[in-house]
Amino acid sequence: MTTTPTLTSKHVETLALHAGFRSDPTTGAIAVPIYQTTSFDLGSTQNAIELFSLQKFGNVYTRIMNPTTDVLEQRMSAIEGGVMAMALASGQAAITASITTIAQAGDNIVSGTDLYGGTWNLFAHTLKAMGIEVRFVDPSDPDAFRRAADSKTRAFFGETLPNPKLVPFPIQEVALIGEELGIPLIVDNTAAPLICRPFDHGAHVVVYSTTKYIGGHGTSIGGLLIDSGRFDWEKHADRFPTLSQPDPSYHGTVWIDAVKPLGPIAYALKARISVLRDTGACMSPFNAFMFLQGLETLPLRMREHSRNADSIARFLADHPSVTKVIHPGLFTGEDKRRVETYLTGGNGGLVGFELAGGAEAGLAFIDRLQLLHHVANIGDARSLAIHPATSTHQQLTEERQLAAGVTPGYVRLSVGIEHYDDIEADLTQALDGLGQLAKAA
Amino acid sequence: MKTIQIGGTAVAVREAGSGTPVILLHCTGSSGNQWRAVADALLAGPLASGPGGRGYRLIMPDLRGYGASESWSGRGPMRLADEAAIVRALADDAGEPVHLVGHSYGGAVALTAALHAPETLLSLTLIEPVAFYLLRGGSPTDGLLFEEIAELGDRIAAGLVNGEYRAALEQFVDYWSGHGAWRSMEPEAHDALCRRIGAIALNFATTTGEKTPLEAAARVRLPTLLLHGGRTRPIARRIVERLTWTLPNATMREIQGAGHMLPITHPIPIAHAIGDHVTGREHAVVRFLERCAA
Numbered sequence: 001m002t003t004t005p006t007l008t009s010k011h012v013e014t015l016a017l018h019a020g021f022r023s024d025p026t027t028g029a030i031a032v033p034i035y036q037t038t039s040f041d042l043g044s045t046q047n048a049i050e051l052f053s054l055q056k057f058g059n060v061y062t063r064i065m066n067p068t069t070d071v072l073e074q075r076m077s078a079i080e081g082g083v084m085a086m087a088l089a090s091g092q093a094a095i096t097a098s099i100t101t102i103a104q105a106g107d108n109i110v111s112g113t114d115l116y117g118g119t120w121n122l123f124a125h126t127l128k129a130m131g132i133e134v135r136f137v138d139p140s141d142p143d144a145f146r147r148a149a150d151s152k153t154r155a156f157f158g159e160t161l162p163n164p165k166l167v168p169f170p171i172q173e174v175a176l177i178g179e180e181l182g183i184p185l186i187v188d189n190t191a192a193p194l195i196c197r198p199f200d201h202g203a204h205v206v207v208y209s210t211t212k213y214i215g216g217h218g219t220s221i222g223g224l225l226i227d228s229g230r231f232d233w234e235k236h237a238d239r240f241p242t243l244s245q246p247d248p249s250y251h252g253t254v255w256i257d258a259v260k261p262l263g264p265i266a267y268a269l270k271a272r273i274s275v276l277r278d279t280g281a282c283m284s285p286f287n288a289f290m291f292l293q294g295l296e297t298l299p300l301r302m303r304e305h306s307r308n309a310d311s312i313a314r315f316l317a318d319h320p321s322v323t324k325v326i327h328p329g330l331f332t333g334e335d336k337r338r339v340e341t342y343l344t345g346g347n348g349g350l351v352g353f354e355l356a357g358g359a360e361a362g363l364a365f366i367d368r369l370q371l372l373h374h375v376a377n378i379g380d381a382r383s384l385a386i387h388p389a390t391s392t393h394q395q396l397t398e399e400r401q402l403a404a405g406v407t408p409g410y411v412r413l414s415v416g417i418e419h420y421d422d423i424e425a426d427l428t429q430a431l432d433g434l435g436q437l438a439k440a441a
Numbered sequence: 442m443k444t445i446q447i448g449g450t451a452v453a454v455r456e457a458g459s460g461t462p463v464i465l466l467h468c469t470g471s472s473g474n475q476w477r478a479v480a481d482a483l484l485a486g487p488l489a490s491g492p493g494g495r496g497y498r499l500i501m502p503d504l505r506g507y508g509a510s511e512s513w514s515g516r517g518p519m520r521l522a523d524e525a526a527i528v529r530a531l532a533d534d535a536g537e538p539v540h541l542v543g544h545s546y547g548g549a550v551a552l553t554a555a556l557h558a559p560e561t562l563l564s565l566t567l568i569e570p571v572a573f574y575l576l577r578g579g580s581p582t583d584g585l586l587f588e589e590i591a592e593l594g595d596r597i598a599a600g601l602v603n604g605e606y607r608a609a610l611e612q613f614v615d616y617w618s619g620h621g622a623w624r625s626m627e628p629e630a631h632d633a634l635c636r637r638i639g640a641i642a643l644n645f646a647t648t649t650g651e652k653t654p655l656e657a658a659a660r661v662r663l664p665t666l667l668l669h670g671g672r673t674r675p676i677a678r679r680i681v682e683r684l685t686w687t688l689p690n691a692t693m694r695e696i697q698g699a700g701h702m703l704p705i706t707h708p709i710p711i712a713h714a715i716g717d718h719v720t721g722r723e724h725a726v727v728r729f730l731e732r733c734a735a
Binding site: 179199344 | 694
């Protein structure tokens with residue numbers, strides 16, 4: 001494959017279409033081919049020796065790398081401004097790999113409390129069972145990360161645009177604390193691709209559920225891990241034995257030494273050659289192709305998601321059945337400052353609101369929707385809605401629900417890219433119907 | 442803050458950190474103090490340490506007529522090369538090649554320094570360099586952009602001559618920072634700019650009057666990073682584009698959401714961009730992409 005001639009351009013609209021692939025050298029195809037194969041011909045034994053000893057990169061087995069997936073990885077790394085990306089089977093797999101690459105039993109990480117429920121479960125239960133403690137702190141107080149850290153802390157973690165609160169994570173502040181203490185900041189940018197640029201603010205690793213906006217069409221499950229290459233693992237070698245000590249699973253390789261001829265990719269390479277190899281949570285080449293299709297229009301879609309959601313938020317704020325609207329465009333004070341600092345490319349597609357009629361109204365509203373889908377997902381090109389108290393957060397106590405920002409009458413919208421008038425019309429008829437129900441009662 | 446004599450005028454220089462020298466040149470109407478937040482961010486993270494444990498020394502002069510530096514001596518028409526002599530003198534003083542960063546007017550000066558004394562430089566970071574003269578000979582749109590900025594320069598020069606400083610400077614500030622920006626400033630900031638109007642008018646004259654053609658930039662083989670804000674003026678974006686296409690070793694990068702005053706409004710993204718370029722991480726990214734595609 002040949003590289004694009006526009007590598008000097010960092011415009012995301014161009015990178016989304018061109019980075020990492022120009023055309024297939026055999027057929028001339030400009031769409032990225034799907035290499036639906038498990039294995040690759042190793043050629044000579046000498047070639048195999050060089051590949052397995054990392055003297056050169058090349059395709060060996062699709063669990064570790066695949067040419068279709070490789071284009072997605074290169075393209076997202078270029079868009080994000082990282083040095084290396086790795087695709088995985090899901091966002092949850094990406095988060096798990098991002099942590100287990102540097103944390104082992106007996107270690108801990110410090111995470112903000114505002115998290116996707118699946119991530120909360122991973123942190124509070126599964127990682128705990130593996131011996132990795134997750135210390136949860138309030139992200140509205142960045143210094144809490146410093147107070148919770150100790151000599152066994154291997155990472156800070158946060159979501160850039162967590163729902164339902166939708167207050168951006170204080171990336172600059174926590175990254176700075178991390179630089180001082182020698183702890184990398186991993187951020188989940190799933191809800192804010194392109195509109196938030198975590199590496200611009202000092203984040204060291206970015207993870208994604210590509211299932212959401214990057215795919216954009218609700219067809220495939222996937223995840224990504226992107227290494228900024230900025231964290232100085234060697235300077236803090238004592239804190240990161242998985243990178244600075246001989247790795248018994250790979251001929252005693254010391255990753256921070258092994259990558260010196262290649263570039264600042266110790267973390268990304270360990271994640272791929274060791275963690276992905278062993279846990280096997282790789283992305284299928286077919287799904288990588290689907291994400292490449294989604295990625296091509298991501299800049300256009302994010303603009304449209306943001307534009308429609310801004311308007312829907314204003315519409316809801318004026319509606320008599322709605323008691324509160326949660327949207328970055330409506331924040332004031334410190335929350336507004338964070339939005340202006342971090343959401344530089346738009347406010348995203350998520351809108352939350354509370355209905356005066358509580359849980360009963362929330363359920364009735366969902367049932368009355370005709371255009372919006374009732375789905376436990378975000379980031380689809382279609383508009384989606386859900387009533388978290390009776391679905392995604394049902395297993396939590398009411399107290400935990402409230403702590404997470406989920407009130408009985410709370411509804412979450414993932415605003416899509418349909419014509420704005422049609423989205424507003426569906427919300428109008430569903431909300432107006434609530435008024436009629438109340439009168440009938 | 443130390444002072445050195447360069448070309449008959451005293452130039453004040455502030456410094457932070459120690460190690461490989463990085464010179465940062467400020468914009469029109471400002472001073473070396475404009476880099477305070479960027480410098481803090483650089484030394485806290487991106488340039489906190491360097492190869493072999495050696496750090497970085499940030500050198501931030503006040504250009505002529507600003508801060509604690511003396512005004513132009515008046516011994517002839519001031520040219521960008523006269524300002525670029527400051528870079529040469531600071532590099533000589535450091536005793537080793539330097540990384541050079543310039544914003545706006547400082548960017549135009551930095552480009553000139555790279556043309557005149559590339560052997561003194563390790564890398565070049567140009568943040569919206571206002572090398573307006575590069576638009577001459579461009580497209581009809583380039584011509585209109587050049588006329589627009591030349592007219593602004595004329596209005597500032599007229600304000601200087603007839604004493605209507607504030608009206609002229611309001612146009613200058615609002616041109617770069619948006620309508621109403623002047624009115625939102627503190628009275629002390631108005632007074633400070635009024636005291637500098639002579640230097641501001643002179644900067645416009647040098648950046649519109651320079652005769653060096655765009656093609657000359659093709660000689661600058663230094664690794665160059667060109668930065669622009671996503672919400673900046675068309676003229677600033679256009680100069681960055683033309684330089685990106687002309688400089689043989691240039692990379693362009695956008696700071697999302699930023700306007701022309703990006704080192705002041707977006708110091709942390711700017712610090713990371715500078716840090717990536719100075720440390721070579723930016724280069725490592727491209728090289729790695731090429732390696733993967735090979």
